[in-house]
Amino acid sequence: MGRRGRRHRGTSNRNQIEKSREDVQKPLKSDASNFQKPIWSNLDFEDYYKEQRIVKAQEWDLFMEILRKPLPAAFRVNSNGQFCDDLRLKLENDFMKSLQAEAVESGELEAIKPLPWYPNNLAWHSNFSRKEIRKNQTLERFHEFLKLETEVGNMTRQESVSMVPPLFLDVHPDHFILDMCAAPGSKTFQLLEIIHESSEPGSLPKGMVVANDVDYKRSNLFIHQTKRTCTTNLMVTNNEGQHFPNCNTKGTLSKEASEINHHTSNHLLFDRVLCDVPCSGDGTLRKAPDIWRRWNSGSGNGLHSLQVVLAMRGLSLLKVGGRMIYSTCSMNPIEDEAVVAEILRRCGCSVELVDVSDRLPELIRRPGLKKWKVHDRGGWYRSYKEVPKSQRDGVLKSMFPSGKSDKDSTGGGNIYEEITSLSSDESAEEVCDLPLERCMRILPHDQNTGGFFIAVLHKVSPLPEFQEKINQRRNFSTRKTINSYEAVSDTVVTKPEEGVEGVVLEVAVSEKENTSEEGIVELAKKLDDMGGKREVPLIQGKWKGLYPVVFLRDETVIKGIKSFYGIKDELFPLYGHLVTRNSDISSHGNVKRIYYVSKAVKDILELNFAVGKPLKISSVGLQMFEKQSSKECEANCCSFRITSEGLPVILPYMTKQILYATMADFKNLLQHKSIKFLDFIHPQIGEKAEELALGSCVMVLVDDTQLGSEPVKVNSSTIAIGCWKGKASLTVMVTTLACHQLIQRLSDRRSKELENAEN
Ligand SMILES: C[S@@+](CC[C@H](N)C(=O)[O-])C[C@H]1O[C@@H](n2cnc3c(N)ncnc32)[C@H](O)[C@@H]1O
Incomplete structure (x- = not known):
């Protein structure tokens, strides 16, 4: 096959992938002119799944009936x-x-x-x-x-089925986890909860989650929600999953930096990978009935190869001994079993499909299929041999149960390559000889849910060398990465340094937060002390609302915060853990928002700087401090208030600016939002409030026996709110909604206590 032909097929396949991806991801226009009533049926869908035999004939009617019911x-x-x-x-x-x-x-x-x-x-x-x-x-x-x-x-x-994959990932609090296709992030939140579960209040887990998604708009929605998780252990990136960088240090790190990178050897590797790939999504028909109208077998076919390369990249980023979940919300074997079979063939003995049949026994699921067929516009094919040459752009060998991809898996060929001579027995219906029964398919009528597919993979040894080489070749052809990213987003590209092949961008912020370019460049000079690498906007010469993350090294700011809130470095180190973004710096060079990153995130951030910033980081850490200017503030006042999301993390380490209050005063403040010192129900609490320094402070709820015996040890049930101490009054610094919710929870607790006391 000549190069021209191959290139043509590649391009056409790529177009098809792009088209399928768009079809899957494009939100339907909601304006009235485009509104089409759901049709709740699709004969192609019915023919397809009957032929694939994903349910027994006698179950068919129930399967279809449930699919037409709202979720x-x-x-x-x-x-x-x-x-x-x-x-x-x-x-x-x-x-x-x-x-x-x-x-x-x-x-x-x-x-x-x-x-x-x-x-x-x-x-x-x-x-x-x-x-x-x-x-x-x-x-x-x-x-x-x-x-x-x-x-x-x-x-x-x-959605209930979407909660399943993290449960099979066997996550520990010290794990480094990559969520390759994370937006809108529901599984990321679950993963974060698991790593936080066993940590003490205020002590941060050793592990972290990198939540990656190629679509920065979807990621931004997710970033907005991460505030509520109060986590310092999250990094959000916008790389193409299949090109997710190695962050290979190639031995160029200093001894100190290498030690930082100890857990990752000379690559950034993960203990767990969640590969919840883009898919045709027919498992979500009940939730998104518009899919009835759009459904055709081409969507699954068009996504198959992207799904394979995403899963392969995930496996190559996984540590030996680590676990990866491959999952889709599609019921289609071309996106499910065929992908798993192909990656198992490519990985040889280095990856195993894990039998988890003894886990979560109450979850009803079905074993993966060993037989399926491939369909396209030309009809049904039982093996690749039956596919006419004209259709081989869209129908690949790897979609069939036998795969027949020996040549591909040596790294010499590619999955678009044609086979012209096949033996006669290949025309019979194929049966896969891999243990695909270990995969799990959840069907809607089993427990009144959506449809889902999950495979649990264990990396037993390094991937075959040629597979790693393929991955490395993909990663980085940097220019390509940048170009393909440009297609979907506005990106600030860091000017490549000498000897460093293309390095990319950072943080996405909302347009309204835009700061003048001069101001940013000025600030970049001041703040970016990571080896003097200054960010230069390349795309259209504009920042386009995307700004680099920079470590905050301003001694005056850090010392000011430490002394104002009484934070001891040895207990809660701030230096090296505080980052900001250029968008968070005013044109006068003042930092507006400061984020805290856990040790694990700090290490990856430093590694990313050290290897030329291949990770496109769009959010990192937890916003802990916010600039609060007030006329009342005096010289010794710290102009950074503690944010609500940062409070639970920093509270156990604060020794100053804390006011202890019992329920009556606590509730009173929540109800009125601002209370004069003289109006406190307990006058001694009002007096203590007056003694605090002007500015940000915290009110901690204590019971009557604890009042007067401060400081009170903070634990996971401690309730506290951020406040502002003015000259004559104390004001809460949380939203009305949060006040309302807290009052509700406190009332419920009180009723429960009374009820218990009565019994
Ligand atoms: C099924 S959704 C993920 C759902 C998510 N895991 C959750 O639980 O909320 C698939 C995601 O893959 C993303 N995606 C598509 N192509 C990608 C690629 N090449 N690399 C990384 N992410 C990709 C899409 O933007 C989409 O957000």
Whole structure:
């Protein structure tokens, strides 16, 4: 095959991939002129899945019936939330009972119930769809509860099947985890919760999550939500997953930096990888009925090769001994079993499909298929031999159960290459000889959910050398990466330094936060002390709302914060853990927002700087301090207030600017938002408030016995809010919504205590 022909096929295939990707990701236009009523059926879909035999003939009608019903709502109580137990009890003891009448009326057995396979009754399924919950008046109280707790970050609405993959990943708090296709981030939140679960309040987990997604707009939505997780252990990147950088140090790091990088040898490697790939999404038909209209077998075919390369890249970034989940919300074997079979063939003995049949026994799932066929416009094919040459652009060998890709897996060929001579037995229906029965397919009618597919992979040894070489070749052809990224986003590209092949961009911020270019360049000079690498905007000569992350090294600012809040370096180091972005610096050179990064994130950030910034970081760490200018502020006042999301992390290490208050004064402040010192219910608390330095402070709720015996040890149940101490009054610095939610939770606790006392 000549080069021209091959290139042509490659391009056409690429176009098809792009098209499928667009089809999958493009939100439907919501304006009235484009609105089309869902059709709830698609004969091609029915023919396809009947032929693939994903369900037995006798189950077919039920399968289709359930697919046409709206998806019941599901939600999770966030396990790190301060009110986790309170919320779980409220669901178990209050809503489960009070909603029951409503359920019986609509013919259901239970209104809400915990998902039996999810640990600790933390995930719930409601027999009402989200629409019903919104519309029904009796359900209003429940709806308000869900809305409020979701808004403040105590709960997450998430499709139940989408909660499954993190549970099979076997995550430990010290794990470095890569979530390759993370947006909108529901599984990332779960992963973060797991790594935080066993850490003490204020002590940060050793592990971290890199949440990557090529689509920076989708990532930005997700970044906005990460505030509520109060985590310092997250980095969000916008690399193409298949080109995710090695961050290979090639022995160029100093001894100190190499030690930092100890856990990653000379590559950035991960203990766990979640590869939740872009897919045709027909498992979400119940939630997104517009898919009925759009569905065709070409979508799955067009995504297959992207899914293979994403999974292969994930495996190459995985440590030996590590675990990767490959998952899709599609029921299509071309996107599911065929991809898993292809990666197993490419990896040889270095990767195993893990049998997890003994895990989560209450989760109903079906074994992966060993037989399937491939369909395209030309019809059905049982083996690659049957595919006419004219159709081989879109139908690949790797889509068939046998794969027949020996040549591909040596690294010499590529998956678009043609086979012209095949033996006669290849025309028979193929059966895959790999243990694909270990994969899991969740079908909608099994437990009233969406459809999902999961495979658990274990890396036993390094991948075959040629596979690693293929990955390295892909990673970095840097220019290509930049160009393909430009297609989907506005990017600031860091000017490549001598000897460093193309390095890319950083942080996305909203347009309104834009600062003048001169100001930023000026500030970059001041703040970027990481080897003097200054960021230069290349694309269209504009910053386009994307700004670099820089370590904050300003001694005056850091010392000011430390002394004002009484933070001891040996207990909670600030230096080297504080970062800011150029967008967070005013044109006068003043830092506006400061983020805190855990040791794990700091290490990766430093590694990224050291190897020329191949990671396109769009968000990192937790916003902990915010500039707060006030006329009342005196010379010794610190102009950085502690943010609500930063407070739980820093509180255990603060020795100054803390006011302890009992319930009456605490609630009073939440209700009135601002209280004069003279108006405190307990005058001694008012006096203490007056003694605080002007500026940011924290009010901590204590019980009557603790008052007067300060300092009180902070633990995971400590309730505190950020405040501002003015000349005559104390003011809360949290939103009205957060005040409202806190009052609600405190009242519920109080009623529970009274109830317990009565019994
Ligand atoms: C199924 S969604 C992921 C859902 C997500 N894991 C969650 O639980 O919320 C697939 C994601 O893959 C992203 N994506 C598509 N192509 C990609 C690529 N080449 N590299 C990385 N991400 C990609 C899409 O932007 C999309 O957000």
